[in-house]
Amino acid sequence: MSNSLFRRARFRLAAHELRQLPADSGAEVAFAGRSNAGKSSALNRICDQVGLARTSKTPGRTQQLVVFDLDEDRRLIDLPGYGYAKVPTTLRDHWRGLIDAYLSGRQSLRGVVLIMDSRHPLKDFDRLMLQYCRDINLPCHVLMTKVDKLSRGDAASTLLSTRREMGLLCPRATIQAFSSLDRIGIDEARAAIAAWLSTTGPAAG
Numbered sequence: 062m063s064n065s066l067f068r069r070a071r072f073r074l075a076a077h078e079l080r081q082l083p084a085d086s087g088a089e090v091a092f093a094g095r096s097n098a099g100k101s102s103a104l105n106r107i108c109d110q111v112g113l114a115r116t117s118k119t120p121g122r123t124q125q126l127v128v129f130d131l132d133e134d135r136r137l138i139d140l141p142g143y144g145y146a147k148v149p150t151t152l153r154d155h156w157r158g159l160i161d162a163y164l165s166g167r168q169s170l171r172g173v174v175l176i177m178d179s180r181h182p183l184k185d186f187d188r189l190m191l192q193y194c195r196d197i198n199l200p201c202h203v204l205m206t207k208v209d210k211l212s213r214g215d216a217a218s219t220l221l222s223t224r225r226e227m228g229l230l231c232p233r234a235t236i237q238a239f240s241s242l243d244r245i246g247i248d249e250a251r252a253a254i255a256a257w258l259s260t261t262g263p264a265a266g
Contacts, residue, residue, distance in 0.1 A: 087134035094176030097141030171257035172200035
């Protein structure tokens with residue numbers, strides 16, 4: 062699968078309810094992460110498009126399930142950022158329920174790309190997501206973002222320690238270094254996502 066597939070990504074819709082999503086067929090990959098971890102920047106870089114996913118200095122801008130079509134059968138789904146969005150508790154609870162229902166019930170979902178800030182890995186949300194993926198047997202690939210902010214030695218040691226702890230939370234999850242700014246790990250991330258999108262049938266971890 063060539064990189065041109067990702068470059069063809071186009072916004073389709075933003076869903077506040079599961080029933081608003083496209084038909085549950087084909088294959089899709091979801092992006093999840095804390096609101097300030099660099100999720101939108103990672104998505105933009107992987108798709109080689111500057112403004113595909115909204116980026117903002119105000120975390121929490123993604124407040125719905127945002128669907129990007131790659132072609133008629135494959136999609137990327139940007140999940141609501143978690144952690145810093147200044148929204149009413151009722152809406153935050155709705156997001157939590159929506160994400161839970163989506164992850165556990167979506168048959169076309171092949172895997173989750175979990176975005177972690179390399180300077181602050183394995184926060185509570187990250188741990189919960191890894192455990193959740195383990196419990197529902199959903200593949201998970203972690204992007205350790207913003208490694209350009211660390212020295213090479215610190216980046217390597219952080220990746221190693223995070224991988225070790227991740228193994229206890231979700232043994233089959235994979236992890237890599239990533240930087241949208243310095244274009245580190247772009248091809249590796251694309252390859253992981255492309256492998257999921259090329260599979261047929263419900264995901265198997």
